[in-house]
Amino acid sequence: MERSLKNLYAAICFAITGALSTQAMAECSKTLVVNQASWKPYMYRDQTGAMAGLDYELIKGILDQAGCDYVFVEHPSKRALVGLENGEVDLVTGASITPERQRYGRFTRSYRPEEIVLVTRAADRDRLRASSLQELMSSYPVVLGAVNGGYYGEEYGALDQDSLYRSNRLILVQDVERLIGMLELSRIDAIVGDAVSLHVTAGSLGLGHRIAVHRHRLSSDVVHLLLSAKSTTLEDLKVIDEAIESYVNSEAYRSLMRRYGFSGGEGADS
Structure with missing residues (x-):
């Protein structure tokens, strides 16, 4: 009886440890600082002062899917890119790929059309x-x-x-x-x-x-999330890419895109 209880306890501990390890692997290396630019209908504050917008909802859906913690800051686009280069901002949304940005950032797979x-x-x-x-x-x-x-x-x-x-x-x-x-x-x-x-x-x-x-x-193109090469890791990029791939193929994504006037399936890299 005692041995059975010990075996049961060990099995439970192993299962919990395995679950925690899987969860840890799915999380980002840090709490991500995400820029919230004023850009209707993608990111803005509504009449109550609350954050709102398509990209605001998309980034929450993607990062929640990835199991990453995040906080929002509010900077104009130009200042946010400078902050990203310096490692003060970890992530910006709605980014098109340019050689200059590739110098200091890492682009995820695409997540919506533009x-x-x-x-x-x-x-x-x-x-x-x-x-x-x-x-x-x-x-x-x-x-x-x-x-x-x-x-x-x-x-x-x-x-x-x-x-x-x-x-x-x-x-x-x-x-x-x-x-x-x-x-x-x-x-x-x-x-x-x-x-x-x-x-x-x-x-x-x-x-x-x-x-x-x-x-x-x-x-007509697609846009990406842009991660700071200085303050994030390649593993962060991998985790977020996997979350984007999963999220853009979900009904939650399609429903959200339809609500903002998009057909809902575009944006994911093939």
Whole structure:
């Protein structure tokens, strides 16, 4: 009887230890500092002051799936990338792959789609005819606006941004709300940015009918989470990649994406 109890106790201890070991293997190496940028409908504070948005919900779903602990901080996009490079921020969302970011960060597999567009005042859509961003900037004296620190595809990257900035033809601000307001006040003539974010933000400001998407679309791609190479590990990347693969194939993911106007299945690397 005593031996049986000892064997039972040993079996229970082994099972608990094994469970704890499995749990530990699924966790990240630290409590992740995740940046919460102001970027409707992906990350923002709602009318009650609570954090909300598609990426906010997605990152929680992914990191909960991975078994990682995390806290949110709030920095503008440009400052967050500097913090990520320095190891003060561990993770940013909605990141496109660029050589510069690969120098100081590690990209996960993709987790949702993204479309980059040009937005103008509705009255200017047919007037500003162009088949490329370069043609638009060279053919018309337009002032272009964008969120500082954002990546908007190869066409935007190919512009002589320093020259445009010095000549006040490129205006960089911290959030989309300011860009929409500046477009309405004719302080800028076009905005380059995420299609969903521009549409939702203009609607929330009551200006949806005043803007239009230019006929030339800049890019359709997918976005990733970006981890700091300085403050996270390769094992963290592996754990989060596995969580993304599992999460984007779940009904919870598809339901969430449908709620925000996406079809729900895109975004996972094949």
